[in-house]
Amino acid sequence: MILLLGGSGYVGEAFQKQLSRRGIIFASIARRDCDYTQPETLRELIRKTKPHFLINSAGYTGKPNVDGCELDKENCLLGNAVLPGVIARVCAEEKLVWGHVSSGCIYTGERPDGSGFREEDLPNFSFRTNNCSFYSGTKAMGEELLGGYPDCYIWRLRMPFNEIDGPRNYITKLMRYDKIVEFTNSLSHLDEFVNACWETWERRVPFGIYNVVNPGPVTTKGVVEQMIKAGVSNKNFQFFKDEAEFMKVAAKAPRSNCVLDASKLLKCGIKMSDGYEAVERALKIWV
């Protein structure tokens, strides 16, 4: 039995679909029904349901975007930093192995040689580097709190998308913004992401951090061209001159734009398709 925390969120629902498709028995727990931020409540839940693996897909993301976190810092800290710490402690005490959905947004840019950040690189978009959004700061702190725990996967997601139109989907976001910015980014196809996360456990690869992104970063312009070519949008996309103009006009919190290296995951034999390919596939069956 698998315990899924945060199962009603964007990533949690994808985990539900993935586990159902695989015929795996799981219990999806929503925080409003069972407040698993409370150690004793979580412990009781674990003792009652006796899972052999736990997935934490709960987290606080701002609405409609990361700027929302700047206005609700306490819940952002609680959901993204305190909660993983609570789960880690209770799981360690209950001898339960688990996986945590983290984020690649704790980086900005790329390695000095132009390659993607690897799992051993320290976050460079965090409270510690004092250049981050509050959201990114709390996600990096969440990973920091898991530092001492050996029996845990940390799965880093980046700008999720798939073929289903929705407010959390990167492709939908690009369509809805009045004006967008040119950046290079790693993305995670949501269904490939949850599949790969599950595979880390299924294959019993070593615990630790994994960048679960589609190899091959994409640019905003590249994705927009694909959208137009696929007929998903015929909008005349307007671009901000540069990041400075974007920050001045449209954003409150600084944005993470970064390239992550997926090779640690791929070396375990877990497949993720190329970034542009994954986007193309999603656009082909866009709903």
Next chain:
Amino acid sequence: MILLLGGSGYVGEAFQKQLSRRGIIFASIARRDCDYTQPETLRELIRKTKPHFLINSAGYTGKPNVDGCELDKENCLLGNAVLPGVIARVCAEEKLVWGHVSSGCIYTGERPDGSGFREEDLPNFSFRTNNCSFYSGTKAMGEELLGGYPDCYIWRLRMPFNEIDGPRNYITKLMRYDKIVEFTNSLSHLDEFVNACWETWERRVPFGIYNVVNPGPVTTKGVVEQMIKAGVSNKNFQFFKDEAEFMKVAAKAPRSNCVLDASKLLKCGIKMSDGYEAVERALKIWV
């Protein structure tokens, strides 16, 4: 009526004594009886008790010292950063003014000109400056979460002490450590601290941050000399050669040693005695 959160702690008990002495009606709430970290629980408590001021003396300090926080980061974050954020939001919504016990340990050293840090100086011992203990990081983040709220006092305490021997008392700590380090620090006489905090509200001085410390920083050696002179200790105090040796041998987390400027508080007509004088007075009636 005054609502006192964390009334069973070291600072909370001093607030209880102070309020009782002044004949002020208050309700002291312990978290084990009423979990005020939960916004709805806190809101209900406020609506039921209808206080006209709230004091938050709850916080997470490590046991036996700040190193303890490194081993319980989730509760440290919850108690020192999330909780003030929760209180601020609920108080703002319920139109309740309040005061928060913060800490001067979000600084290290002194201003470049040798004077103490003032309230407008940004913390320099915090996650943002990436040089701090986890405890200091969470206390600075707690202040950060209060940034947008206008109806709140932030009272900064530093190394509390008074005449009563106890594990949280700075003088007791000096006596009990096998070996100590020479540093210059601002201190807060605990009873003077709670008196001054209360006076900020009693006198309706402007809301905001106040360094509530005894003016005139002290050195470890200076205090030890006073202790020996007063006959409170006849120990042959051993000093670490320097901070580096102390960090290597005795400490896990970096320590904040700093000088704070109390003049903003004093200018409001609120008195705090000189640091060495306050120590001398405590030693004279040591229990």
